[in-house]
Amino acid sequence: MSLPRVLRLERDLLARLEKALPLEAPGGVETAALAFGRVAEAHGRRVFVVDGVAEVPTGAYETQEVARLRPNDRQLLALSSRLRGRGTFALLAHTHPLGPDRHSYADDDYEQKVATIFAGAANGAGLVSLLRHPTGWTAREVVDGRFEPIDVVWVVGRPLRRLEVAASEPDPSHAANRDIWARQTLALGPRAPVDLRHLRVGLVGAGGLGLPLADGLIRHGAGSVVNVDFDTVSRSNLSRLPPALESDVGVLKVEVVERLRGVHRSVELVTVARRVEDDEAQRALETCDVLIAATDNHTSRLVAWKVARRARSLFLSAGTDPRLGPKGIVHRVSAYVADLLPTDGCPGCNAFLDAEQMRRESLPRETLENEVRDGYIPGVEQPAMLSWNLIAVGETLSRFLELVVGFGPAPERGQVRRFELLAAPDARYFAHAVRPSAPGCACSFDVGTDLRDVMVKPGSAMPSEP
Amino acid sequence: MSSNTAVQQQQGQGLKGLVEALSQILPNSPDTLVFVDGIPKVHPGDTATAASVLALVQSVSPATHRVYLENACDPEHSCELGDTPKIIKHGYRFQTVPRDGNLGRGEAIPPVISRDVRELEAAGFKVTVMQSGANFVIVIESVMFPAGLGGKSMAIMLLLPATFNQAAIDNFYIPIETNGASAVFHQRANTIETHGGKTWRRVSWHRSTPWRGAEETLLGYVEWCREGLRRIA
Numbered sequence: 001m002s003l004p005r006v007l008r009l010e011r012d013l014l015a016r017l018e019k020a021l022p023l024e025a026p027g028g029v030e031t032a033a034l035a036f037g038r039v040a041e042a043h044g045r046r047v048f049v050v051d052g053v054a055e056v057p058t059g060a061y062e063t064q065e066v067a068r069l070r071p072n073d074r075q076l077l078a079l080s081s082r083l084r085g086r087g088t089f090a091l092l093a094h095t096h097p098l099g100p101d102r103h104s105y106a107d108d109d110y111e112q113k114v115a116t117i118f119a120g121a122a123n124g125a126g127l128v129s130l131l132r133h134p135t136g137w138t139a140r141e142v143v144d145g146r147f148e149p150i151d152v153v154w155v156v157g158r159p160l161r162r163l164e165v166a167a168s169e170p171d172p173s174h175a176a177n178r179d180i181w182a183r184q185t186l187a188l189g190p191r192a193p194v195d196l197r198h199l200r201v202g203l204v205g206a207g208g209l210g211l212p213l214a215d216g217l218i219r220h221g222a223g224s225v226v227n228v229d230f231d232t233v234s235r236s237n238l239s240r241l242p243p244a245l246e247s248d249v250g251v252l253k254v255e256v257v258e259r260l261r262g263v264h265r266s267v268e269l270v271t272v273a274r275r276v277e278d279d280e281a282q283r284a285l286e287t288c289d290v291l292i293a294a295t296d297n298h299t300s301r302l303v304a305w306k307v308a309r310r311a312r313s314l315f316l317s318a319g320t321d322p323r324l325g326p327k328g329i330v331h332r333v334s335a336y337v338a339d340l341l342p343t344d345g346c347p348g349c350n351a352f353l354d355a356e357q358m359r360r361e362s363l364p365r366e367t368l369e370n371e372v373r374d375g376y377i378p379g380v381e382q383p384a385m386l387s388w389n390l391i392a393v394g395e396t397l398s399r400f401l402e403l404v405v406g407f408g409p410a411p412e413r414g415q416v417r418r419f420e421l422l423a424a425p426d427a428r429y430f431a432h433a434v435r436p437s438a439p440g441c442a443c444s445f446d447v448g449t450d451l452r453d454v455m456v457k458p459g460s461a462m463p464s465e466p
Numbered sequence: 467m468s469s470n471t472a473v474q475q476q477q478g479q480g481l482k483g484l485v486e487a488l489s490q491i492l493p494n495s496p497d498t499l500v501f502v503d504g505i506p507k508v509h510p511g512d513t514a515t516a517a518s519v520l521a522l523v524q525s526v527s528p529a530t531h532r533v534y535l536e537n538a539c540d541p542e543h544s545c546e547l548g549d550t551p552k553i554i555k556h557g558y559r560f561q562t563v564p565r566d567g568n569l570g571r572g573e574a575i576p577p578v579i580s581r582d583v584r585e586l587e588a589a590g591f592k593v594t595v596m597q598s599g600a601n602f603v604i605v606i607e608s609v610m611f612p613a614g615l616g617g618k619s620m621a622i623m624l625l626l627p628a629t630f631n632q633a634a635i636d637n638f639y640i641p642i643e644t645n646g647a648s649a650v651f652h653q654r655a656n657t658i659e660t661h662g663g664k665t666w667r668r669v670s671w672h673r674s675t676p677w678r679g680a681e682e683t684l685l686g687y688v689e690w691c692r693e694g695l696r697r698i699a
Contacts (some may be wrong), residue, residue, distance in 0.1 A: 346681045348632035355677040358633035362600040370657050438680035445577035
């Protein structure tokens with residue numbers, strides 16, 4: 001059985017492709033465009049992350065053009081110079097304006113040829129093709145001259161949208177479980193179970209927020225959940241981890257999450273007992289279409305956001321924010337959820353990251369102990385309550401459903417939503433729109449390091465050695 | 467490849483521990499090559515090949531890693547460094563990438579820190595950067611201390627979270643031998659800590675203004691430190 005393959009591209013990149021690939025071309029002439037990106041692969045899933053769309057190489061895409069194609073084709077070589085070996089790929093998108101919803105034999109020849117060029121010129125870079133036709137899209141990967149179908153194409157935006165691709169085999173276990181979601185389907189509509197079934201959700205944290213979130217995601221029907229947490233259950237966790245028992249003290253939290261496999265058989269649950277900074281954890285999270293940060297650590301939230309941005313995933317952050325008054329009593333507490341697209345500013349730009357808290361989290365033990373001794377850092381833990389967490393979990397699951405199946409008001413803009421628990425009942429709910437990267441913030445520098453800004457320009461000279 | 471400044475590090479898949487590795491290869495002398503992955507500090511006019519750059523990284527070879535040379539003045543014209551020696555010019559950057567790795571991972575020094583280091587250097591400071599756990603140790607030399615603190619040019623050190631400038635910085639460090647000009651200062655600087663293999667005196671000064679990530683720079687923070695030092699003189 002082949003690996004499930006997923007292609008992920010942002011909405012504005014899809015719009016550029018659609019503009020380059022008109023179906024209403026006069027005379028039904030095929031058109032083509034090139035894009036490029038990176039491959040993430042872990043735990044039996046292969047994900048193609050589109051980083052940028054190159055300029056359209058030709059207006060026509062006909063067999064005689066194919067016959068003239070040479071390995072020194074300027075566009076192909078220019079693009080291959082941007083690709084750096086295994087782990088990268090070129091995307092060849094083209095149309096069948098009047099044709100069938102599958103690749104033709106001529107496509108097979110052409111794509112095998114182009115794949116060979118990229119593999120040679122770009123040191124093993126792969127090739128993915130995306131075919132636009134009157135009834136939808138079809139996508140596939142060329143693997144050693146063979147063709148492997150792409151199972152899902154996600155368009156990353158608000159809401160997250162699944163492009164219809166060539167029909168894959170229905171999942172018998174999922175069909176057998178249809179009754180589980182019968183009442184939920186009455187609310188979300190018939191398409192929702194299918195979209196959710198295709199979705200892989202990454203969850204950073206398996207504590208007071210992460211564990212009930214994992215439970216909720218599985219019960220809502222998410223096809224696949226990847227949970228990352230390195231920590232073990234402590235006695236003080238027992239008041240906030242609903243399924244954990246006293247006998248679980250000392251056990252890895254992800255082992256408690258593992259029990260959720262028993263909710264229904266069609267869920268794929270991957271647990272990684274690592275910190276989110278760890279490469280193994282990041283490889284697993286990069287394959288996720290949605291990433292939710294649910295830790296009490298601000299640095300790990302920021303790292304999770306960076307992984308989501310790199311993987312072009314939708315990012316949600318959930319948490320509670322208790323504030324202590326001068327006498328050490330909680331005088332304000334809020335539960336919040338925020339959603340960010342890869343093109344939005346970072347959690348810092350959107351004011352749900354505490355810069356001073358992150359500094360403390362990074363301190364070496366010696367310095368931390370000195371600062372606590374000096375009274376500059378409080379030596380007590382933050383308060384935490386199950387009821388606060390459950391409000392954040394409920395808000396997060398609601399926002400998740402808005403964003404992935406379009407349930408609720410059309411979420412065109414990202415939001416940071418806050419629920420002030422100790423405010424008067426009519427002043428408890430706040431929301432503000434997410435902001436772009438602030439110039440000067442570290443996140444605004446990261447954009448320049450990916451391939452988004454290195455589009456192939458028409459007429460540009462070949463890259464030359466300095 | 468000849469050289470001219472100090473030591474840096476490169477992290478990433480299989481490249482951890484480079485600070486220690488480079489420290490062994492390159493003595494800490496003024497003529498030592500400073501090489502930051504992604505930010506070259508090689509002397510213009512030197513020559514480099516992929517193998518010579520990777521030779522700085524113990525146990526890393528061209529068989530497992532590539533080296534890319536990027537021309538900052540003309541980013542479109544970057545290329546992979548091969549066996550042919552290239553003459554290093556101003557504005558060049560190097561990046562080493564594992565052959566099997568994804569792009570984007572394995573970046574050594576965050577771009578915002580690199581930018582701020584360049585800004586400090588442009589302001590006349592000599593800067594050395596080392597990674598130490600979840601922090602970067604930034605040693606800024608040629609900082610003039612007031613008469614009450616020796617009245618000479620000395621180094622200060624900042625302990626920078628790797629997530630700077632989204633994460634805040636606080637305090638700063640001065641050489642351990644620095645004596646306080648006043649009892650108040652001494653009280654604030656009586657903690658000794660070891661960072662980056664060297665012992666420092668921590669000056670427990672804290673800004674009264676909140677941290678504004680996007681607006682904060684290392685140069686701005688150093689100016690705040692200097693202003694404080696001037697005031698106690």
